[in-house]
Amino acid sequence: MEQILVYMTFPEEKTATRIGRALLEQRLVACVNILPRVESMYWWEDEIQHETEVAALAKTDSALFEPLKACVLGLHPYEVPCIVAVALDQGHTPFLQWIDEQTRDRSQK
């Protein structure tokens, strides 16, 4: 099992909470930490945009990234949402086991 930290951004907290809850209900993540305000600057249609967004960090197993992504894409209002993941290099073992227990029904399908 290899756990990951998935980083995503959303237009506002309501959307982040709705999608976070859907991921939890489908056992695709063990937990989500929503950062309620980030200031985002990015290129879009050849102009630098500056918008207030919301970010989120979700903890899950790397085997669930594809179904997680499909679930987010089905609910996210953006055309190309940020859904990226970094590998957890070390971790408190009981917490890593808890991630696996909370996503077990999914990750072993």
Place this chain on the structure above:
Amino acid sequence: MEQILVYMTFPEEKTATRIGRALLEQRLVACVNILPRVESMYWWEDEIQHETEVAALAKTDSALFEPLKACVLGLHPYEVPCIVAVALDQGHTPFLQWIDEQTRDRSQK
């Protein structure tokens, strides 16, 4: 030397600050950035919980993860706290050296 970014969550800022200071005093980290409010959703006793928490990012050497974890576990109110780490892939060399200098007493024991 391989530096890491340790991600942890806490019930509120006071606990995050107290544990962050203990990690610094024991030279187990070079610095801690506390994110003063995150909205957390997670499975606990088969229900989705929604709580306001605090997150923190600490920079240290991977050799110090085990003693760092022991220190946090000795002070943290949660039964199974989130203590996970990602490897730093690249970095500003003087900053990485500064991490090592600030944790030298520990990492070479």
Place this chain on the structure above:
Amino acid sequence: MEQILVYMTFPEEKTATRIGRALLEQRLVACVNILPRVESMYWWEDEIQHETEVAALAKTDSALFEPLKACVLGLHPYEVPCIVAVALDQGHTPFLQWIDEQTRDRSQK
């Protein structure tokens, strides 16, 4: 192409925005998410300092880390700023391609 998440800290939001915009203008990053308040604790001149700072996460290609660092160092008020990067292990392919498109002029020089 290997994309990375670059983590940086700044004294306040104005500096973070100014440097973020410079990175975008020079096509060194595709986007920047600024976390408008973090509480930082760190060792400096043998004392634990406690300051309010601003953090930022920038998404780019690993080949651009060196020029990104040079740009930040040319504009940052700190002597030894935190500029570190983690590798993206998985990602939504259209988003990763978007990162490459937004930084293409630079990463292929």
